[in-house]
Amino acid sequence: MPIVNIKIAKGRSIEQKRELVKTITDVIVKILDVKEEWVSVLIDEFDRENWATGGQLHIDKFGKGCGKQSSKNE
Amino acid sequence: MPIVNIKIAKGRSIEQKRELVKTITDVIVKILDVKEEWVSVLIDEFDRENWATGGQLHIDKFGKGCGKQSSKNE
Amino acid sequence: MPIVNIKIAKGRSIEQKRELVKTITDVIVKILDVKEEWVSVLIDEFDRENWATGGQLHIDKFGKGCGKQSSKNE
Amino acid sequence: MPIVNIKIAKGRSIEQKRELVKTITDVIVKILDVKEEWVSVLIDEFDRENWATGGQLHIDKFGKGCGKQSSKNE
Amino acid sequence: MPIVNIKIAKGRSIEQKRELVKTITDVIVKILDVKEEWVSVLIDEFDRENWATGGQLHIDKFGKGCGKQSSKNE
Amino acid sequence: MPIVNIKIAKGRSIEQKRELVKTITDVIVKILDVKEEWVSVLIDEFDRENWATGGQLHIDKFGKGCGKQSSKNE
Numbered sequence: 001m002p003i004v005n006i007k008i009a010k011g012r013s014i015e016q017k018r019e020l021v022k023t024i025t026d027v028i029v030k031i032l033d034v035k036e037e038w039v040s041v042l043i044d045e046f047d048r049e050n051w052a053t054g055g056q057l058h059i060d061k062f063g064k065g066c067g068k069q070s071s072k073n074e
Numbered sequence: 075m076p077i078v079n080i081k082i083a084k085g086r087s088i089e090q091k092r093e094l095v096k097t098i099t100d101v102i103v104k105i106l107d108v109k110e111e112w113v114s115v116l117i118d119e120f121d122r123e124n125w126a127t128g129g130q131l132h133i134d135k136f137g138k139g140c141g142k143q144s145s146k147n148e
Numbered sequence: 149m150p151i152v153n154i155k156i157a158k159g160r161s162i163e164q165k166r167e168l169v170k171t172i173t174d175v176i177v178k179i180l181d182v183k184e185e186w187v188s189v190l191i192d193e194f195d196r197e198n199w200a201t202g203g204q205l206h207i208d209k210f211g212k213g214c215g216k217q218s219s220k221n222e
Numbered sequence: 223m224p225i226v227n228i229k230i231a232k233g234r235s236i237e238q239k240r241e242l243v244k245t246i247t248d249v250i251v252k253i254l255d256v257k258e259e260w261v262s263v264l265i266d267e268f269d270r271e272n273w274a275t276g277g278q279l280h281i282d283k284f285g286k287g288c289g290k291q292s293s294k295n296e
Numbered sequence: 297m298p299i300v301n302i303k304i305a306k307g308r309s310i311e312q313k314r315e316l317v318k319t320i321t322d323v324i325v326k327i328l329d330v331k332e333e334w335v336s337v338l339i340d341e342f343d344r345e346n347w348a349t350g351g352q353l354h355i356d357k358f359g360k361g362c363g364k365q366s367s368k369n370e
Numbered sequence: 371m372p373i374v375n376i377k378i379a380k381g382r383s384i385e386q387k388r389e390l391v392k393t394i395t396d397v398i399v400k401i402l403d404v405k406e407e408w409v410s411v412l413i414d415e416f417d418r419e420n421w422a423t424g425g426q427l428h429i430d431k432f433g434k435g436c437g438k439q440s441s442k443n444e
Binding site: 075076077078079080081082083086090093094097098101102105106107108109112125127132140141142143 | 149150151152153154155156157160164167168171172175176179180181182183186199201206214215216217
């Protein structure tokens with residue numbers, strides 16, 4: 001009964017979330033031999049001021065937003 | 075020094091939370107042989123648009139709200 | 149569809165675990181107005197060399213084991 | 223820089239894990255507009271005696287193993 | 297590629313967060329022999345009404361705020 | 371009462387862990403204005419076959435071991 005937790009930057013649309021949980025669930029069902037109704041997916045959204053890589057907050061590193069289009073320095 | 079993390083849909087009252095953490099702590103103390111002050115309980119609230127089972131977001135499956143009374147299709 | 153994660157020191161018996169998950173589930177169902185089959189409980193066991201409070205590993209602070217009976221300095 | 227944590231029952235082969243992390247990463251890259259190298263996936267394996275749904279340990283409910291083929295009562 | 301998750305009460309300034317993630321990253325790099333860019337730090341903020349120790353919500357135990365200066369009974 | 375969870379590859383010595391939890395705790399106390407005894411640190415160890423970045427398991431990408439010295443391709 002897999003439980004998938006996905007930590008992402010805030011700002012995705014409900015359409016993206018809907019597609020994400022459906023596709024992830026299909027992948028899990030196919031590869032892990034479990035029933036579809038066993039799979040839970042949780043989306044855990046973080047502000048960029050609460051996430052850092054390489055010792056630098058993402059708000060400082062990338063500016064506001066989410067995804068690579070809004071990541072000014074990468 | 076048990077740490078309990080409870081993921082639930084948003085929308086419970088502070089009275090429910092107060093009763094929940096007190097009762098869970100009592101259960102842990104009794105069954106696991108630990109001191110009451112060792113037990114931490116964290117409530118991690120999720121929007122229904124960030125939670126899915128069976129590949130479907132709970133906002134689509136149940137509508138808004140929390141608990142079984144507000145779960146239209148279950 | 150609450151998901152409860154309980155982090156504890158390794159060493160509890162299966163009887164303790166069985167009683168723990170049953171009692172926790174009953175508490176959640178009663179206080180949060182959810183169906184019993186919606187509740188998941190995961191027990192996440194840690195070695196005392198992987199857990200610290202106050203800057204000190206529990207293996208150094210308490211010695212081996214789990215629970216207050218085996219916690220020599222507390 | 224999404225971080226995906228997948229909690230599953232112990233017992234999957236390395237081939238299943240390899241396919242799982244590759245496919246999940248592809249899905250995330252495609253839907254969330256992120257770079258492939260930004261995506262981390264962690265597989266968090268649990269014994270069936272440490273996982274319960276509906277108040278019952280999976281070892282008691284399903285017996286040993288993982289996946290629906292080894293789940294005797296479901 | 298260490299991933300550090302820090303659960304704290306809400307209310308810290310961005311300057312505190314900036315210093316926190318930088319210092320934690322430096323510590324990890326130095327002690328664990330990893331590259332700086334491998335280290336992720338996530339700050340997971342909780343309301344005091346969602347956190348309890350000893351069976352009591354922190355909002356009831358300490359009042360509003362965060363840190364020991366705003367913890368009236370401790 | 372901060373709770374720090376550090377996910378790392380398996381294989382660090384107890385001396386490294388001891389230094390890690392002590393130093394992390396000192397940092398948290400200093401920056402976040404909390405009491406030392408409030409800080410919990412948990413070390414969550416993963417096999418390299420359970421961790422992936424960029425869609426590739428670390429066991430395939432780096433080989434066995436932990437830290438940058440044992441990471442053949444990085």
